[in-house]
Amino acid sequence: MIVNTTFHVEQSVEQEFIDWIRTGYIPEANEKGNLHTPLFMRIMTPMEGGTGYAVQLQARDKAEVERWLDEVQPRLLTEMAHKWGKKVMFFTTIMEKVI
Numbered sequence: 001m002i003v004n005t006t007f008h009v010e011q012s013v014e015q016e017f018i019d020w021i022r023t024g025y026i027p028e029a030n031e032k033g034n035l036h037t038p039l040f041m042r043i044m045t046p047m048e049g050g051t052g053y054a055v056q057l058q059a060r061d062k063a064e065v066e067r068w069l070d071e072v073q074p075r076l077l078t079e080m081a082h083k084w085g086k087k088v089m090f091f092t093t094i095m096e097k098v099i
Contacts, residue, residue, distance in 0.1 A: 001059045002095040003035065003068060006043070010050045010087040017088055021055060025076055029057050033068040050087075065094055 009017045021040055029035040035057035043052030059065045073092070080088055 001062065001065050002097075003057045003059060003065055003073075003092065004095055005055050005073075005090055005092045007053045007055075008047055008050050008089045009053060010084075013084045013087045014051060017053070017084070020080070020083070021053070024079070025055065026057075028072060028076055029055075029068070033057070033072040034064050035059050035068060069094075 007017070026038045026040065029038060037058040039054075039056040041054045041056075043054060045052065057068075059068065069092070077090065080090075
């Protein structure tokens, strides 16, 4: 299973956001969320008012995804909201490999 979180980031906080993903979000996902094989990507499709980013993290099973969604990610997203408010928006999707 893959947990994908897509972010829309205003340019005024973009470098801070990138640094936080690299030094906070992904390490926490690995250490406390037991998620692995992170991908951090810039979305190349133009977005009005900012830049899109996606973080994909792999989980071994549904229990790890639920733990991430219930315990770890909410704390990180609250931290993000305190730092940047509505300058960074997000949504999360859970994906399962078909082929």
